[in-house]
Amino acid sequence: MFCKSASQLLKELAYNDNDQLTPFNNDIFEQVFRECDEHHLHLQSLMRKIQDDGLDIQTTRNSDHFGAVIHHLSLIRNKRCLMAYMYNRAEIIRSLRWKIGTILPEEIQSKLNYSDEEYFKNHCAALEVYMSEIDLDLTVDMIPPKDPSIQVRVRCDIGDVLLGDQVASLTNNSVHLMKRTDAEQFISQFQGLMEEFT
Structure with a gap:
């Protein structure tokens, strides 16, 4: 079944509590990547077949066209699922900087993959540069004070x-x-x- 692995990634997000980081699911992530490559190869093959048959790609409505549409839509859905998975992780990682600080506990670090670690490091660096430019520590009071x-x-x-x-x-x-x-x-x-x- 197309896009089954991608939907597993999103189910993983749905089952987690908000702001809870789970270990990066590299196995399913790689499966979705491989499926995207397969859809892309099938899509190219079907498009070439339509052209080799001398048919117009824009107007042809045969089994090859509909097969290409299915592979194209599956490819788009997989990409959207991957992006949703990564965006959700990025949101959680960004919130960790505000809640915990620049040094993450070991139990959280063990759940990060290389790209998560790089994102956290780059976000911390960008935040530090911004706070130094405006000369204000934005992480001091996460709840606005009642009195200035x-x-x-x-x-x-x-x-x-x-x-x-x-x-x-x-x-x-x-x-x-x-x-x-x-x-x-x-x-x-x-x-x-x-x-x-x-």
Whole structure:
């Protein structure tokens, strides 16, 4: 039966929980690739046969034409199934960067094939470049904060710093109201010297 292996790949996606990565099914993936090659060879053979018989490919409606149509449609369906399988994996891999970070646990890494690993590495690199260009860590708050400001407490004398267009004196035990983005930058810059005050 044509496209049976490709439909198995999609059933595998349907049975999985959302955002759960399964090991790459290389065996079925390769079967679908081989079936695509076979459909392509049959399609070319039937098209050549129609031309060799001196018939017009556009207007001929014989068994060779309908066989070519079946192989063409099966080829398209297989390709769509392969693309859906890869797209779903790419979506899950992309979400792992946002949820877990740049270093994946061993149990997840064991489920990746080479192209998955390369995709994850390239996505991480592109995200890092973008965040450095806009000077903002987009992975800090996945849920938007209710308030754009935050109170921070200084645990040790830091000195005077520029906050927006004002100079603030960051002295021991002083509490300051800052924009969340500024506060996160200072907390990471002065680790241990400044903390969120609740």
